[in-house]
Amino acid sequence: NCKFHRSIEHPTTSRVLAAMFANERHFAHHPALPAVAQFGDEGAANHTRFCRDYGEPGVEFFVYGRSAFDSRYPAPQKYPARQTLEASQAVARLHGLSDDGVVYAQQNPAVIDQGVFHNDVIAVGNAEVLFHHQDAFLDSDAVLGQLQAKLASKGGHFQAIAVPRAAVTVEDAVRSYLFNSQLLSRNDGSMLLVVPEECRNNERVWAYLGQLTAQGGPVKEVKVFDLKQSMQNGGGPACLRLRVALQESELAAVNPGVIMSAPLYATLLQWVDKHYRDRLVEADLADPQLLLECRTALDELTQILQLGSVYPFQRQP
Template identity: 45%
Template structure:
């Protein structure tokens, strides 16, 4: 077994961060639609979270924001002329479409891809499949640029397999690692990959959209050359989807041998846990922390984003640490549960709170902001070094943000061609800092 590390690749929040309210089923996004956003504060909050983990001794990477506005989308919709012409025409004819073209939702890197480490793959490579995010228009346009970024970072085809997004059809709807949990004894050991889906291909339902299909998850498992005996497909409960849990990571998070989940997370909880235990035979003994509905009502779990937290093996600590948003501390039921949990002798020994309010107001907590990639020393050496962070690089990124990002964005700003140019220049500076200028 090779030494391996869980590397958190956080999405750097882009300069067009705004409260567009475009994500059906995401209650925070809808609730804050049209509010004034602060892209500068949002990016600084994200970078400070990255700094916190780096200082703790964890490996930390970053993914750059995508080009915004997305002129490909606007041109496909029939707008033409100069950049300024396109923006001004779209603002008059279809401001909702312009809002989608400016979406900064790639900040939520948990939706960038599904990742399987080389320890799980029969071909011995680390695999990443870009999510098609086909359910929502504003996210469905991300995958070409995301794939290009992943290829630039994980370009060594002997060690990495970067797979393009699945077909853009409802039967293949895929939302990435937000519906995927990997469990193992140690990061470098073979593990069990749990794929959580909301519906079968061809199935429709009344209520909020189920964004992940079983067919999509099965297709990714095949492409990643995973052992059939070490994979589990679990159905997310319809009740939590309709309550606003648009991804599994809003009601469940796992790390190493521990699964932390809400009582209502799965359609068939006992069968799901039994399947995980069977798949993990000989590898690890599953530890579970179930949060009862009686202690934390599902509404509180969703608004506080208790489960959209990072569950981490913190250097120097025997038990896992839950890195949760401040909203979890400020919600009475979740704060009380966390206090009781850490007083016991279970696998989670501490909860640390972090301020990511700008992201939270758009419906994404600490776990949304990162893509977990388990990597060996050799794989770390083989990836693009410019995206691996140290204190100096975080400082340089924060300087760029302070210099190029606005501290206030409202809907009317999206109609201003000058804002589009600001976003372009900010991204160019970020790419240069990360050594990824080829992505311009």
């Protein structure tokens, strides 16, 4: 509800997810929250799950920017806070989460006003590790203490890596998208941080990352990728961060048409070559033929992925 493109995407996205994870023995899909400002919800961009192992009980970490109903919570003055406490609580409640496995934290309003519109622009977590900026949260000590205590009750050992503002400013973090990264577990138990090229181009950020991998903590390696097109559209590696951890029986219950394989990859390349225009100008947006091309391409794609009729034009009588 805070952004128009968000408000219109969830019906189709819901049908896609339902077609991918259709086996009700293993999967449940919840409808979107009411589309009102009080339940502003930006999903995985403001949520992290900490655990000792992906298949074990863990702690769900919800970060919000404001409270819809309680004026005692401070709010940003320049930019909107797109995630509410009430939305986070509603998601936890609808998912049947227990209080001993949930931590709520308010994002620092001052960093929102510096362009940190989502928590994933100022923090990233994986397994037992939270990599975050010193100024990411209000009352950081209390937040980190709750995460440590609740993860310990699940048998885990919480580790927080706070990036000091003296080394990397909030402006540096926003410009480089240092925290809009992927934090991945390696087979040896250490972690790999996947960052965009902009991190290497920022002198202070790159110097800090060199120190990070040398200091003997959980992050042992940094990989850099050129994601210029994605970055210019407002997204870095974090846009691929939403992960669904599956056991073998659960993976077997996923729609096989969406599982990447060499043959599927080759088919998708052919689909792109067939349907993508090599140029698009403003006048094309008024051409009905473009609409027909898009619908033809999407109809063929849903058949390739065995999704059925998920787009509105496919469902019209």
